[in-house]
Amino acid sequence: MQRTLRDDTIDSVVQFWRRHGYYDLSYDRLWFIIARHLELGTLLIERNRNKEIVGICRFNINGTTCHCLDVVIRPDYRNKHILKLMIIRGLRKFPMTTTLVYERGLRGNKRRSYNIMKFLRLEK
Numbered sequence: 629m630q631r632t633l634r635d636d637t638i639d640s641v642v643q644f645w646r647r648h649g650y651y652d653l654s655y656d657r658l659w660f661i662i663a664r665h666l667e668l669g670t671l672l673i674e675r676n677r678n679k680e681i682v683g684i685c686r687f688n689i690n691g692t693t694c695h696c697l698d699v700v701i702r703p704d705y706r707n708k709h710i711l712k713l714m715i716i717r718g719l720r721k722f723p724m725t726t727t728l729v730y731e732r733g734l735r736g737n738k739r740r741s742y743n744i745m746k747f748l749r750l751e752k
C-alpha cells in the first residue's frame with residue numbers, strides 16, 4: 629500500500645503528541661483519533677517557518693460551542709500566542725461558534741466557558 633501525504637501528516641502529529649502530549653495512548657489508537665479529526669476538520673496544526681509542528685488543537689463543534697479537547701504546544705513555543713492563533717484559525721473555519729469550552733486537566737479538571745471574542749480580547 630502506497631503511503632499518502634495525509635498519512636505522513638497523521639504520523640507527524642502522532643509523533644508530536646507522543647513527544648509533547650500529556651497523556652499516553654497506544655500509537656494505533658492515537659493514529660485513529662488524529663485521522664478522524666483531520667477527516668472532520670476539527671484538528672488544527674500550527675507550524676513554524678521550518679514547517680515543524682509547534683502546536684496542535686483538537687476540538688468538537690456542537691452548534692455554536694467549540695469544545696476544546698486537547699491543546700499541545702511545544703515547550704519552547706509556549707507563551708507565544710500559539711493558542712490564540714489556533715483559535716482564530718478555528719473561528720475562520722467555523723464562524724458560527726461563539727463559545728469556547730475547555731477543561732484544564734492539569735489544574736483539577738475545572739470546566740471553563742468563555743465568549744470567544746472576549747477570550748481573544750477582541751471585545752470587552
